[in-house]
Amino acid sequence: MTTTATTARERMLLAKEASRTVGLLDDARKTEALHAIADAIERAADEISAANGEDLERGRATGLSTALQDRLRLDVPRISALATAVRDIAALPDPVGRILDERTLPNGISLTKVSVPFGVVGSIYEARPNVTVDIAALALRSGNAVVLRGGSAAERTNAALIRAMRGALADQGIDPEAIQTVDDFGRDGARELMQARGLIDVLVxxxxxxxxxxxxxxxxxxxIETGAGVVHIVLDESAPLEWxxxxxxxxKxxxxxxxxxVETVLVLSDAASRLIPPVVEALQAQGVTVHGDDVVAGLADGIVPATEEDWATEHLSLDISVRVVDDLDEALDHIRRYSTHHTESIITRDEANAERFLAEVDSAVVMANAxxxxxxxGEFGFGAEVGISTQKLHARGPMGLPxxxxxxxxxxxxGQVRG
Amino acid sequence: MTTTATTARERMLLAKEASRTVGLLDDARKTEALHAIADAIERAADEISAANGEDLERGRATGLSTALQDRLRLDVPRISALATAVRDIAALPDPVGRILDERTLPNGISLTKVSVPFGVVGSIYEARPNVTVDIAALALRSGNAVVLRGGSAAERTNAALIRAMRGALADQGIDPEAIQTVDDFGRDGARELMQARGLIDVLVxxxxxxxxxxxxxxxxxxxIETGAGVVHIVLDESAPLEWxxxxxxxxKxxxxxxxxxVETVLVLSDAASRLIPPVVEALQAQGVTVHGDDVVAGLADGIVPATEEDWATEHLSLDISVRVVDDLDEALDHIRRYSTHHTESIITRDEANAERFLAEVDSAVVMANAxxxxxxxGEFGFGAEVGISTQKLHARGPMGLPxxxxxxxxxxxxGQVRG
Structure with missing residues (x-):
């Protein structure tokens, strides 16, 4: 099911138009549509897999790293897993139509605040074809149309996935224009998506x-800003070694x-000699490279000297930065300076330290002893995850369907009028 | 109480720093601080009024319109009203620390979602000195620091108000840097405010x-986008004339x-001859200029021909646009095309029309018969209003302290770890 629209803007207009009818679908219709999408993806497995083969071949020819090739790869078991994920999303409660507030004004006007779809959700992401299906399914479950812009390395795979999903919508009598891609317009498509005020209600x-x-x-x-995580764990004097x-x-x-x-561990100086040797040893036994300051280097072998840059780096690898700080104040200062406000945790038996940490750290999720x-x-029990918001507007932390x-x-x- | 910071960025950094301590103040301390601010504004009435006189004089010299001069004027009764508004805000419940969700994961981790201050709220507004006090008080009540940028025509008035408020904070042992202005940096100040990622958490x-x-x-x-309202009222066949x-x-x-x-009235054709003459007459009796289409002009005297531009115009004056449409579908089409998604209302006795209108109109507030x-x-019972959001992210419609x-x-x- 391909679209007749020939520009990115036309596609977004069609998505906007489709969002009107999709937004009014009831729970049962959206559930059926999602099952139809899951079935269609499985039926189109050969076609999707062939398109993915072309993307992979192009990737190898253009020197795409092995890690990125692995993220891009969509074999039959992974296609089945995608369909299963869509069925899981179908089973989640409809987030639309929840009554969030009710009040009757003194003049008798009845006010109800209800949850409604955004309208059109945009998403810009990298060459991970699973995101294409994931975001489209989450958007439909929540009554939204969606405009997708994936990484160009996955263009053919995404096109095959989107064709299958749009076909399933059409078979269900739902406007297929509710699922759109602007992949084929390259960087211009992304640019238009980012500037489409009035057409795109939120961009993730x-x-x-x-x-x-x-x-x-x-x-x-x-x-909604998502993701980047320079995540800290603080170990205080009372932290049990095992925890x-x-x-x-x-x-890590x-x-x-x-x-x-986690990217950085901050150890309070009173705990340094007790905790650093065994913690570093346990990390190194798992193949982790430990970047440490001078105190850490004095307490353990095989430490790579930590640089200023390390503290601000999201390694996303088997690297970790370890620093000794004087006290909790210095740990909090360090976190304020380098954190991306995603998640921080303190390991402690000291209730006062734990509560101070929970109150003062300004991150989406603040933990003690976890x-x-x-x-x-998924872990929070949301059933699905749209992303992890690191901004403070609208949503903070793991985002579910609501x-x-x-x-x-x-x-x-x-007939009330204002006096 | 003036600041030592010499650049807009330094002021924002000071606000960020102050937000840490202000965010931890309890209800009682914030309430006291707001009363101190109200008292300080009353005590400084002469100084504020003198500064306002200078702004007004400059405004007259530079040809500021009478309407804008009126909005800028801050005489002693208006200064008292400002102080009263601050005391009203002090009386509102603290929006910080509300428990919004609680769950225990299967592994025993206890999760609590609590409301916290944004951190630093920015606001850019026009030459209305009351907004200076209003936003600063709302921000403090919700545990936020604030960076203000008002219209340059009110610069001296704002400076006097901010001096009084900062002095009150200092007297209360609260970091006065929690209230900042970038007025004295002109357009550059506004530009830096808009680009201050990491320092300004939300801009209103x-x-x-x-x-x-x-x-x-x-x-x-x-x-958070606020305000603009091309607001519609639809009259259907069943609409009682009186309503x-x-x-x-x-x-209007x-x-x-x-x-x-309201800016535009859409009358369903079946109701046109019954409703248009008396409604237009009532409007004209109040001095309203009615811009109407040909049908309207055929049913009432003194109609100014409506242009395409009228339908998209927020008159904000005693002007109104009136159009006859075939049916509810055409009314909904018109609204989709021209509405700013603020508020629309239908006047009807037909339950099905009312419910369809409430479901299908995509605006922050959708009404039947009001x-x-x-x-x-204020009318919604929020006690105070930060603005009316016309976007869908974070807040929609009238915004209160939460x-x-x-x-x-x-x-x-x-000590839980993930398996």
């Missing part, structure tokens, strides 16, 4: 810090390439 | 459609210069 970038920075600074449509070691290792090693993995890897929509809705006030009167 | 423009447009398109910090006439007149005449006043003038934080807060997830564990 997903990808590297640099991509997000570009979208935030170049967009005139409202953006400190297990949490730091888990937060379990999946180093994601935003909620692995930063728990900052995740974060893809706006609100509307309905007022019902019997 | 208040003023003309043009000012808001500039702020939205030129800002890289998150913005139609009273509501249209009230919505009671305060024509504000955003929730005057659009009710779209107002809309000046963000959220934070607190996670409390006992």
């Amino acid at each position: 970038p997903r990808g590297s810090a640099q991509l997000i920075e570009t979208v935030v600074t170049e967009s005139s449509v409202p953006v 400190a070691r297990d949490i730091v290792v888990n937060a 090693v379990q999946r180093p390439s994601v935003c909620n993995s 692995s930063t890897r728990f900052t995740d929509g 974060e893809l809705t706006s609100t509307k006030w309905l007022a019902r009167g019997v | 423009p208040r003023g003309s459609a043009q000012l808001i447009e500039t702020v939205v398109t030129e800002s890289s910090v998150p913005v 139609a006439r009273d509501i249209v007149v009230n919505a 005449v009671q305060r024509p210069s504000v955003c929730n006043s 005057s659009t003038r009710f779209t107002d934080g 809309e000046l807060t963000s959220t934070k997830w607190l996670a409390r564990g006992v």
Whole structure:
């Protein structure tokens, strides 16, 4: 199911038009449509896989790194996993039509605040074809049309996925223009998306810090900033060794390439000689390179000297920065300076330190005695994750389906006028 | 109490620093501080009034319109009213620290979502000195620091008001840098405010459609778009004459210069001959100029021919546009095309028409049988109004104090790691 629109703007206009009818679909219709999409993706597995093969071949020819090739790869098991993810989203409660506030004014006017779809959600992301399906399904579940702009390296794969999804909508009698791509317009498509005030209600970038920075600074449509995580763990004097070691290792090693993995450990000086040797040893045993300051280097072997740049770096690899600080004040100062306001955790038995940390750290998720890897929509019980917002407007932290809705006030009167 | 900071950026850094301590103040301390501010404004009445006199004199010399001079004027009764408004804000419940969600994960981690201050709120507005005090008080009540940029015509008045407010904070042992102005840096100050990512957490423009447009398109910090209102009222076949006439007149005449006043009336053709003559007559009796299409001109005297431009115009004056449409579909089409998504109302006895209108119109407030003038934080019972958001992100419609807060997830564990 391809569109007749020939410009990025025309596609966005069609999405806007489609958003009117999609926004009025009830729970059952949206659920059916999502099942139809999952089925269509599975039916089109060969075609999707062939398109992905072309993208991969082009990627190899143009020197795409092995890691990026792996993110781009969509074999049959991964295609099945995509369909399963869509069915999981279909099973989530409809976030539209929730009554969020009700009040009757003294003059008798009844006011109701209800959740409504945004209208058109835009997304700019990198060459991860799973995001194409994920965002489209989340948008439809929440009654939104969607305009997608994926990485050019995945262009053919995305086109095949979008064709399958649009076909499924058309089969269900739903306007297929509710799912759009501007991939084929290259950078101009992305630029038009970022400037489409009145057509795009919210834009969600997903990808590297640099991509997000570009979208935030170049967009005139409202953006939800997601992702970048220079994440800290603080170990204080009272931190049990077992918690400190297990949490730091888990937060670094379990999946180093994601935003909620820890990048910097701050150890209060009173705890340094007790905790640094075993924690560093446990990290090194898992293949982690430890970048440390002089005190750390004096307490453990194999330390790479930490540079100023390390403190500000989201390694996203088996690298970690470790610094000894005088006290909790200095730890909080360090976090204020280098944190990207994603997630920070303190490991402590001291209730006062824990509560002070929870109150004063200005991040989306602030933890005491837990692995930063728990900052995740799935772990939080949201059933799906749109992204992790690191801004303070609209949504902060893991975003679920309700974060893809706006609100509307309905007022019902019997002729009241203002006195 | 003046600051030592010599650049706009330094002032914003000081505001950011101050936001840390202001954000931790409890309800009682913020209430006391607001009373101190109200008292300080009253004590400084002579100084404020003298500064305002200088601004007014400069305004007259530079040809400021009488209407703008009136908005700028701050005599002693108006200064008292400002102080009273601050005391009213002091009496509102603290929006910080509300528990918005609580859950315990299967692994025992306790999650709490709490409301927290944004940090630093910026505002760019026109030469209305009352906004200076209003926004500063609302920001402080919600635990935020504030950076203000008012119209240059009010520069001396604003400086006097800000001096009084900062002095009150200092007397209360609160960091006075929590209230900042960048007025004295002219357009550069505004530009730096709009680009201060990492320092300004949210920017709220208040003023003309043009000012808001500039702020939205030129800002890289998150913005809440407020205000512009091309507001519609639809009259259908079943609309009682009395409701139609009273509501249209009230919505246009009671305060024509504000955003929730009606600009366009759409009359379904079946209702045209019954409703248009008496409604137009009632409007004209109140001095309203009616811009109408040919059908309207055939039904009533003294109609100015409506132009395409009229439908898109926020008159903000005793002018109104009236158009006859075939049916509700055409009315909804017209609204989709010209509305600024602020407020629309339908006057009808037909339940199906009312519910369809409420469901399909994509505006912040959608009404049946009530005057659009009710779209107002005070009328909605919020106690204060930060502005009326016409965007869908974060807040939509009248914004009260809770809309000046963000959220934070607190996670409390006992050493949990992710499996």
